Amino acid sequence: MNTVRTRFAPSPTGYLHVGGAWTAFFNWLFARHHGGRFILRIEDTDRSRSTEEMVEAILEDFRWLGITWDEGPDVGGPYGPYRQTERMAIYQEYARKLLERGHAYYCYCTPEELEAERHKAQAEHRPYRYSGRCRSLSSKEVARFEAEGRRPTIRLRVRDYGETIVVHDLIRGEVVFSPEHLDDYIIVRSDGTPLYNFANVIDDHTMAITHVIRAEEHLSNTPKQLLIYRAFDWTPPQVAHLPMLLGPDRSKLSKRHGATAVRQYREEGFLPEAILNYLALLGWYPEEDREIYSLEELIARFHLEDVGKSPSVFDYQKLVWMNGVYMRKLMHEDRAKVLALVEETLKREGLLPEAVDPATREYIARVVEVLGDRIKVGRDVLRYGDFFFTEPTYDPEAVRTYLCGEEIPGYLSRLEEEFTRCQEFDRATVEQIVRSLAAELQVSSRVLIHPLRVALTGKTIGPGLFELMELLGRHRVLQRLQRTREMLKGGLTASTGSSPCS
RNA sequence: GGCCCCAUCGUCUAGCCAGGCCUAGGACGCGGCCCUCUCAAGGCCGAGACAGGGGUUCGAAUCCCCUUGGGGCCA
Numbered sequence: 358m359n360t361v362r363t364r365f366a367p368s369p370t371g372y373l374h375v376g377g378a379w380t381a382f383f384n385w386l387f388a389r390h391h392g393g394r395f396i397l398r399i400e401d402t403d404r405s406r407s408t409e410e411m412v413e414a415i416l417e418d419f420r421w422l423g424i425t426w427d428e429g430p431d432v433g434g435p436y437g438p439y440r441q442t443e444r445m446a447i448y449q450e451y452a453r454k455l456l457e458r459g460h461a462y463y464c465y466c467t468p469e470e471l472e473a474e475r476h477k478a479q480a481e482h483r484p485y486r487y488s489g490r491c492r493s494l495s496s497k498e499v500a501r502f503e504a505e506g507r508r509p510t511i512r513l514r515v516r517d518y519g520e521t522i523v524v525h526d527l528i529r530g531e532v533v534f535s536p537e538h539l540d541d542y543i544i545v546r547s548d549g550t551p552l553y554n555f556a557n558v559i560d561d562h563t564m565a566i567t568h569v570i571r572a573e574e575h576l577s578n579t580p581k582q583l584l585i586y587r588a589f590d591w592t593p594p595q596v597a598h599l600p601m602l603l604g605p606d607r608s609k610l611s612k613r614h615g616a617t618a619v620r621q622y623r624e625e626g627f628l629p630e631a632i633l634n635y636l637a638l639l640g641w642y643p644e645e646d647r648e649i650y651s652l653e654e655l656i657a658r659f660h661l662e663d664v665g666k667s668p669s670v671f672d673y674q675k676l677v678w679m680n681g682v683y684m685r686k687l688m689h690e691d692r693a694k695v696l697a698l699v700e701e702t703l704k705r706e707g708l709l710p711e712a713v714d715p716a717t718r719e720y721i722a723r724v725v726e727v728l729g730d731r732i733k734v735g736r737d738v739l740r741y742g743d744f745f746f747t748e749p750t751y752d753p754e755a756v757r758t759y760l761c762g763e764e765i766p767g768y769l770s771r772l773e774e775e776f777t778r779c780q781e782f783d784r785a786t787v788e789q790i791v792r793s794l795a796a797e798l799q800v801s802s803r804v805l806i807h808p809l810r811v812a813l814t815g816k817t818i819g820p821g822l823f824e825l826m827e828l829l830g831r832h833r834v835l836q837r838l839q840r841t842r843e844m845l846k847g848g849l850t851a852s853t854g855s856s857p858c859s
Numbered sequence: 860g861g862c863c864c865c866a867u868c869g870u871c872u873a874g875c876c877a878g879g880c881c882u883a884g885g886a887c888g889c890g891g892c893c894c895u896c897u898c899a900a901g902g903c904c905g906a907g908a909c910a911g912g913g914g915u916u917c918g919a920a921u922c923c924c925c926u927u928g929g930g931g932c933c934a
Binding site: 533 | 885895896899933
């Protein structure tokens with residue numbers, strides 16, 4: 358039994374897409390499950406849109422995810438090179454072989470002539486298929502075309518038009534294609550570059566790929582590719598077509614659905630383990646009523662035959678939930694990682710300098726401690742605790758509901774006095790102060806707590822008030838209280854010049 | 860337009876291949892309650908699906924056919 362070899366072949370025209378990551382991951386899981394190898398190949402034949410930076414970016418995204426490859430453009434391997442632009446000689450060589458054996462021929466038809474054929478077919482209400490008029494050109498005709506300056510394309514010669522093609526798909530079973538749409542299709546353009554279906558087959562074969570696992574959008578291409586294998590007398594690899602990844606509106610997942618690049622998730626502070634775990638559960642489920650699995654468990658359980666056939670909607674909410682599960686676990690198993698993640702987020706937002714001193718590190722650690730499991734993704738630090746690092750941004754709605762009562766300024770100045778006067782400024786003391794004042798005023802303590810929170814943080818959500826105050830420290834608390842009172846008194850906000858309470 | 864794929868709660872899915880164990884299970888999300896200074900987390904409870912129609916069968920979510928709906932490829 359040959360070793361299993363799978364591959365993923367991204368085009369370096371953008372960052373790694375979650376759909377691509379998903380496909381790659383299943384290839385990876387399958388290879389790892391069978392003790393095989395996973396290969397990365399770069400499909401950069403579209404030179405106008407491919408860049409070297411994107412090759413590096415994609416490799417980096419894979420590294421970050423923890424999807425490792427055994428052969429690829431950077432590490433090389435026995436079947437290289439691993440980028441298509443470096444394999445042009447190989448495609449030419451195989452195209453020549455096909456030509457020599459008569460399985461392919463030069464075609465001098467111009468786009469206009471082809472277009473005319475197509476029109477005719479349409480007018481007669483029959484499916485278009487290339488007429489094959491260049492199948493047997495005499496040397497005189499060839500000479501004439503050449504003299505006209507025509508550059509030929511190379512077409513595959515399909516032996517038998519009437520034949521049905523059966524694809525044995527590991528996920529879908531037997532898929533039967535009726536023959537009418539198969540024709541002598543182009544495998545090499547007139548400029549000598551190979552077409553996708555051709556390059557793909559040559560690469561997969563010469564790289565000894567045993568299992569082609571790809572998205573369903575390629576299922577319709579499979580018969581065409583099978584024809585090339587047959588022309589060469591090669592044994593085709595096993596194929597498996599994964600279901601499509603959809604956006605919430607059930608169309609193919611794309612940029613307009615929001616974040617589709619793995620890079621974006623990384624920047625939002627997602628954990629690679631959580632992303633992989635989430636991706637694993639799209640189109641596939643181990644037969645247990647649970648959803649959290651380690652990579653090892655995933656590898657052990659993965660079976661291609663169990664992958665579903667119906668398309669899956671990418672559920673951002675569930676990913677967030679799952680990330681939260683991993684984040685909580687990390688919180689007590691490897692706090693340093695959480696801290697690093699948070700630090701990165703703060704730097705990206707410009708709330709921290711590049712070089713972070715030890716005292717700030719300590720402060721961040723305390724913030725994370727106070728924020729606790731509110732942090733489901735890295736960016737939640739901002740959502741719940743931006744005010745720890747910058748002046749609060751006041752949520753207008755929060756101000757209106759909690760700071761606009763006429764008794765509020767009075768409460769706040771009483772609080773301010775007490776906070777100025779007290780000896781210690783720890784959570785127990787401030788809690789004591791707030792609760793006694795509430796008792797004295799004969800109001801529920803929440804009557805003081807809510808306005809205080811909004812005054813200090815700008816929002817209605819966040820960590821416990823007293824912990825937050827202790828961390829903020831007396832100085833900042835007093836400063837913010839003062840500022841809030843001025844804001845309420847003056848009735849002015851910088852932006853509109855109107856009262857926040859009207 | 861031609862060809863191909865798909866079809867269980869809003870979403871991811873278990874069950875389907877080997878029909879009865881399914882008054883269809885779990886998870887996310889949603890609603891309620893508890894905890895509580897808010898949010899988050901946690902606990903408890905709840906609403907929520909076999910696309911429709913025909914068969915086959917003693918019996919169908921499970922097998923077959925049609926319709927409908929979604930998606931993809933080629934043009």
